[in-house]
Structure formats: C-alpha cells, structure tokens
C-alpha cells in the first residue's frame with residue numbers, strides 16, 4: 001500500500017491520498033460508505049477545535065463530514081512576488097513539516113512539493129522570486145494523460161493523486177508543464193497520517209486538502225503570513241466576495257504559462 | 272499458386288542453444304534488475320524527477336514501434352497481394368507478437384508499482400492516450416494471433432477470404448497502434464520537442480524501418496542456424512529496397528520535424544540544444560542516428576556490387592537498429608533533458624534544476640532491463656519457431672513437400 005496503511009485513519013482525514021469523497025464517480029458505494037465513516041471520526045475529534053478559520057476578510061468554512069465537495073467552490077492562490085523575499089523559504093519549510101517530505105541532499109530525486117524560483121530578466125537584470133507548486137489547473141494535463149485515473153481533480157479544483165491506483169508510470173510528470181510532480185525514488189519513513197506517500201508513486205502539492213476540508217488554510221500560506229512577507233492568499237476564486245476574487249479582479253495578475261491553456265488556479269502578482 | 276512448405280526449427284546446433292542461453296541469461300539479469308528497482312526504488316537508476324523516462328523506455332518504445340513494423344511483410348503479402356512475401360508472412364506475424372511482448376514487459380517492469388498491473392488493466396481513464404494504448408496493444412496481440420491462426424490452421428487457411436480479412440484488420444490495427452505510440456509524445460504540450468503532429472508519421476516510418484530490419488536479421492540468423500539461406504534472391508532484393516525507402520522516409524520526417532520546430536517561434540532553443548549544443552544528445556543524434564544509423568547503412572545498400580549481397584542487407588539492418596535506438600534516445604531522453612520553459616525569455620534558477628539541462632547517467636539495472644526486453648522477444652520467437660512451423664522450407668526444397676498448407 002502506498003497510502004501507508006489501508007486503515008481509514010490514514011485516508012479518512014482529508015483526502016491527500018485521494019481517498020476522500022468528492023471524487024464521486026469513481027469510488028464505489030461500499031468504499032465510499034467506509035470512507036465516510038472514517039472521515040466522520042476524524043472530523044468529530046477535530047470539530048471542537050476547528051470549525052472556522054479566517055484569513056484576512058475571508059472566512060473559510062469547514063466542510064461537514066457528509067457534505068460533498070462542490071464545484072461551486074474553486075480553491076486558488078494569489079501570490080504577490082513583490083512581497084516574496086529572495087532567499088526566504090518559509091513556505092517550503094512549512095510544507096515539509098506539514099506533509100512530511102524533506103531534503104535528503106539529492107535534489108534530483110527528492111520530492112519537492114513546493115520550491116522557490118528565482119527569475120532574472122537577462123535584458124535588464126531585474127529579478128524576482130516566487131514559490132512554485134502544483135498550479136491546480138482547471139484543465140490539468142496530468143489528469144488527462146493518467147492511464148488509471150489516479151490523477152484526478154476534485155470538484156473544488158484541487159488536483160490530487162490517488163495513491164491506491166497510481167502505478168508509477170510517470171506519464172503525468174511528462175505532461176505537467178510546471179514540473180510540479182515528484183516520483184518517490186526511495187523507501188520512506190515517518191509519514192504524516194494525513195499525507196500518505198509511497199515509494200513508486202507520484203505526488204505533488206495537495207493544497208493541504210486535509211486542512212482545507214477542516215476550514216483551515218494551507219500550511220505555506222499560514223507560514224508566509226505569520227513569519228514572512230505575507231505574499232500568499234488562499235481562497236475561493238468562485239466567490240466574488242472573497243478577498244482573493246476581489247484582488248484578482250482589481251489587480252493585474254499573471255498565471256504562469258497561461259498560453260498552454262491549463263487554466264491554473266494559482267495567480268501571481270508583480271511578476 | 273504453388274503451395275508453400277513450412278517447417279519448424281529443428282536445429283540443435285550449439286549456436287542455437289548458445290543464443291537461447293544468452294538470451295535466457297539476459298532475461299534473468301533484467302528480472303533481477305527489475306527486482307532491485309522495485310525493492311530499493313528507482314534511486315538505483317539514472318532516472319530522476321527531471322528525466323522521468325529513461326533507458327527502459329528507450330528500449331520499450333523501440334521494441335513496440337518495431338513490433339508493428341515487423342508485421343509489414345505479412346501485410347504486404349496478404350493486403351497488397353504480393354505472393355513473393357507469402358512464405359515469410361508467418362514469421363513476420365510471430366516477430367510482431369514477440370517484439371511487442373518484449374517491449375511491454377519492459378514498460379511494466381519499469382513501473383513504480385509493477386505489482387499494480389491489475390489496476391492498470393482494470394481501471395481506465397478513457398481520456399488518456401496511454402490507457403487507449405493498453406487496449407491497442409492487447410488488441411494487436413489478439414488480432415495478430417488470429418491472423419497467424421488463419422494462416423496456419425489447416426482448415427482456416429483454406430479460406431483466403433478469412434486470411435485477407437484478418438490480415439487487413441491487422442494492417443489497420445498496426446497503423447493505429449503506431450500512431451497511438453507516437454501520440455504518447457505528441458500530446459505533451461509542455462515539452463517543446465514533442466509538441467508536433469509530425470510525431471505520428473515519423474513513428475510509422477520508423478516502425479516500418481525497425482520492423483523490416485528485425486525481419487532481415489532474424490532471417491539471416493535462422494539461415495545460419497539451419498545452414499540454408501532462407502531468403503531467396505528475389506526477397507532479399509525486395510527487402511533491400513524496402514529498407515532503403517523506409518530509411519529515407521525516417522530521414523525525411525526527422526528533417527521536417529526539426530525544420531518545423533526551427534520555424535515555430537519559441538522552439539528554436541530546444542532545436543539548438545538537440546542539433547548543436549546538447550553534448551551527448553547532439554552526438555547521439557548526428558553520429559548515432561544520422562551517420563551510423565542512416566548514412567552508412569544506406570551507403571552499404573547503395574554500393575554497386577556489395578549492396579546486393581546478403582552481408583550488405585544484414586549489416587545495414589543491424590546499423591538501422593542501432594540508429595533506431597539512438598533515435599529513441601534523442602527523442603525520449605534528449606527531449607526531457609531540455610528544461611521546461613516556465614518564463615520564456617527569462618533565466619530561472621531553483622533547488623529543483625529549473626532552467627538547467629538535466630544530467631542523466633544511465634545505470635546498469637536500467638540497461639539490463641531494457642536489453643532484457645529484446646531478449647524476451649528473441650526467446651519468445653525462438654521457442655515458438657521450435658514448436659510450430661513458422662519457417663518456409665529453403666527455396667530449393669519448395670515443391671518437394673506439397674502437402675503443407677499454404
């Protein structure tokens with residue numbers, strides 16, 4: 001099992017492994033019922049502490065255990081490169097801590113869910129820095145090419161890999177224009193229960209789906225806000241009243257390689 | 272039309288057993304390599320997060336592409352009604368199956384989770400060309416098997432309509448199959464090398480070339496084993512012509528591919544990389560694919576006296592296959608080594624090799640796994656040849672045994 005464990009405990013709390021509801025069409029009823037039970041347990045224990053998490057003007061409501069993931073929501077990020085310090089990697093560290101991947105000194109084969117890019121304009125020497133991760137494309141090529149359907153997009157726009165059906169063919173890595181995915185080249189230990197991983201499968205940024213489902217914001221956004229420049233904003237792009245939607249409407253934003261037509265859910269400013 | 276007599280491979284020469292043992296040993300080594308890769312992870316290979324498809328894929332795609340081309344002789348005989356190819360039709364079908372099995376085995380053994388083969392066979396994403404290919408490959412095996420049955424079964428072979436129908440189906444199927452294989456690359460919009468519709472015809476031309484070259488080499492080897500030349504002068508001459516035409520077609524589509532990429536704005540960088548500045552990839556392209564894999568064998572075939580000899584077409588076939596591997600290497604690995612272009616016109620650096628040409632050091636397990644695909648194909652073919660009458664009797668014996676089915 002690449003999921004780390006077959007028990008509901010590792011799959012129920014979130015959906016980072018792709019087991020959670022929201023996929024609807026693929027998971028059979030029995031399995032869904034089982035998973036729903038597992039999710040319910042996980043959420044009950046959390047319910048006392050976490051129902052609402054607000055960021056800026058925008059509260060993100062927790063999804064109830066029986067509530068379906070809905071396409072009314074499209075989760076997205078807005079990243080302001082002018083507030084992102086060159087050399088700062090608070091978001092990367094937070095993601096590592098949250099999801100249990102780390103640098104083992106082999107950058108070619110280590111997983112990197114999020115990385116910092118430094119971009120330099122050779123014509124005038126201007127540089128900027130930004131975090132790069134899965135762009136949670138609305139038309140994701142990784143999902144289109146995946147032979148087993150292990151790569152999938154939840155109704156709310158979060159793109160995940162189902163660790164139970166990924167066969168490790170790496171076709172999605174060939175297809176992703178953003179180099180957002182990593183293949184697990186070595187046996188792993190110390191996994192986080194909410195972010196199951198497995199040798200021989202592919203993984204990428206989950207937009208902290210386990211936190212989002214609890215009404216919290218992704219770990220990178222939280223860390224950037226609390227300890228760094230506050231360059232990242234998370235929210236529902238479909239809600240015109242949300243802070244992110246307002247800012248995307250008000251400012252000139254860029255989506256990286258928008259020309260490729262993948263319709264990313266991550267917007268950048270000042271690049 | 273005179274009936275053609277067929278025979279099993281009834282040779283027990285040291286050469287036969289030697290070849291069998293060699294291929295068996297390579298297959299075992301390849302399985303061992305796959306076990307190590309599965310057990311310790313792909314860390315034991317040269318593949319990483321930038322070069323995600325490596326040497327196993329070079330061999331696997333090469334074999335799969337060759338498989339559909341190997342059916343060419345059978346197609347020419349039945350679909351285009353050319354009786355001179357008929358004696359080799361069975362062998363051609365057998366080779367197609369054997370090469371495909373070898374290629375698929377490598378592809379499966381390289382998976383991160385080969386134990387989930389059953390998942391791959393039962394869970395489909397119908398949008399994925401990869402999933403379609405799984406159907407195409409399995410269907411191809413079934414159609415060619417049916418075709419062989421139609422040719423070899425005593426009763427079925429009496430119906431020329433049946434043979435023609437199944438033969439025609441196999442012909443169409445293999446064109447779709449090669450198009451499908453080429454499309455695996457053609458649909459990767461993010462990779463500038465592959466983002467071209469020309470990949471499909473390029474793969475079809477390549478498949479005809481590799482498949483014919485394999486056919487010639489197998490016929491030549493079997494001829495040595497049986498101490499009879501299996502090729503008539505007529506068929507040798509025809510194969511020589513086909514090889515030359517297919518090689519020129521591959522050269523043509525390769526040129527068009529690079530020229531259109533040079534013309535397409537934004538793709539010049541990758542072209543400069545592959546053709547001029549790509550180090551190993553540039554070398555493999557010009558020396559491996561163009562010089563050794565195309566120019567030299569074409570020159571050998573064109574040579575005035577030597578060109579008509581068996582030696583010439585055998586050597587040329589071997590060189591075409593080396594060129595084919597080189598071509599797959601440049602397409603598959605060179606295409607990934609060139610960095611993805613996240614910010615056109617800008618310089619990008621990161622901890623994840625953004626903006627850098629990826630290094631790729633092939634490791635022994637990968638090469639063993641890749642080679643084992645070739646050996647699996649040869650073992651399958653060798654064993655089948657011993658069990659069933661796939662081979663035409665030598666030309667001078669034809670007619671002596673009129674009972675065998677045509």
Ligand code: SF4
Nearest residue numbers: 134135137140142176
């Ligand atoms: S960024 Fe890559 S991995 Fe993420 S959704 Fe888009 S194509 Fe898929």
Ligand code: SF4
Nearest residue numbers: 146166167169170172
């Ligand atoms: S590696 Fe896994 S997720 Fe990616 S395409 Fe293959 S099966 Fe799908």
